[in-house]
Amino acid sequence: MQTCCYAKTEGYAARLKAIHFISTSKAIDLLVNIMKQMFSAKIANRIHVHKTIEELCKCLNHISSEKFMNHFKEMRNACTDESRRPVSTYNASYMGLAGTFRTLNVD
Numbered sequence: 001m002q003t004c005c006y007a008k009t010e011g012y013a014a015r016l017k018a019i020h021f022i023s024t025s026k027a028i029d030l031l032v033n034i035m036k037q038m039f040s041a042k043i044a045n046r047i048h049v050h051k052t053i054e055e056l057c058k059c060l061n062h063i064s065s066e067k068f069m070n071h072f073k074e075m076r077n078a079c080t081d082e083s084r085r086p087v088s089t090y091n092a093s094y095m096g097l098a099g100t101f102r103t104l105n106v107d
Contacts, residue, residue: 020056021049 021028029049036044050056053072 016043016046018046018048018059020059021047022051022053022056023049024051 021032023029032047032049036047039047048059050059
């Protein structure tokens with residue numbers, strides 16, 4: 001795991017400003033604290049865990065803008081519209097069995 005963390009921080013060109021997690025779970029806190037030990041002190045100080053979105057908004061001003069909050073709410077409620085999914089007639093004609101069968105022996 002330490003090799004993976006080293007590759008992420010040293011091998012890629014992107015520079016991390018900060019990593020923010022939103023979680024109320026104590027397990028995530030424990031996991032993040034274990035991960036922080038593998039990084040240098042500079043990068044470990046850039047990893048943050050927040051309990052609520054409001055805590056995150058205190059750290060990041062641009063996220064608290066009205067435009068972003070509307071986008072965030074829209075993405076949270078996004079889901080697929082199953083009524084627009086095409087209905088397959090193939091499954092109906094072959095009793096729900098998809099695939100090709102050269103020989104089918106039913107015992």
